[in-house]
Amino acid sequence: MEEPTPSRKLFRALLIGVILSIPIFVTWLLVYDRQSQSEQARASIAEGWGGPQVIAGPELSIPYKVTVPATVTNGQTVTQATTVERRLTLAPVGVDAGTRILPERRSRSIYEVVIYRAETSGRATFALPADLSKYGVPAGALELGRAELRFGVADARGLTANPVVRIGRQTLALGPGNGTSLVGSGFYAPLDLTRMDPSRFSVDFAFTLRGNQSMALAPRAGDTRWKVTSAWPNPSFTGGFLPEQRSVMKDGFSAEYR
Secondary structure (H helix, E strand, O other): OOOOOHHHHHHHHHHHHHHHHHHHHHHHHHHHHHHHHHHHHHHHHOOOOOOEEEEEEEEEEEEEEEEEEEHHHHHHEEEEEEEEEEEEEOOOOOOEEEEEEEEEEEEEOOOOEEEEEEEEEEEEEEEOOOOOHHOOOOOEEEEHEEEEEEEOOOOHHOOOOOOEEEEOOOEEOEEEEEOOOOOEEEEEEEEEEHHHHOOEEEEEEEEHHHHHEEEEEEOOOOOOEEEEEEEEOOEEEEEOOOOOOEEEEEEEEEEEOO
């Protein structure tokens, strides 16, 4: 019998490799198809409900006007003074908040998606600095009557009706948009600081948010405390800050961040 040449041996080895790779390729296609359909099911269920959520704030935003030089060219270059509006954004001195996450399973065909409602409430304390020069704000330029309290929400579709923001016994009117410096979308409350002492005051807030996959907080305050509780038994703690204390049981978990 004629001895196979090296090229024939190589061809046979390649042919055997291709034949053995067919089941692997078919399995990969099946996994990819199932994963793709799972993502489509999750997207269809989450559409109009709310995606992965990040909450931030509140922040205090106060407008002020300054005069700056501006160059105008109209046949010749002229430098003249113009007045522009800017905003001073202040983070809270401290925030003490809590979130209760209520998970719910929803099915689409053979696929299951976990969505949730997150009930968040807390208190934020603000202190207007006595010396505003380090912020580039001229003395007396702040328009305290046009201040805003801004709350950031990653996916504003998930906001349910009637968030509540109070200062003392006064409930503030709310409007959509105008999120924080970290999260651009959300809601805000117009605030007249001329009717109160802006040097130090506290804000109570409560709102419910719908979402899926994940829930996170973007801390901005000098001291942030956040307690999270849920009936979900299999949490995964990720992000730039891990909880100082956490307890995971078969009927749910709790975690405290600071």
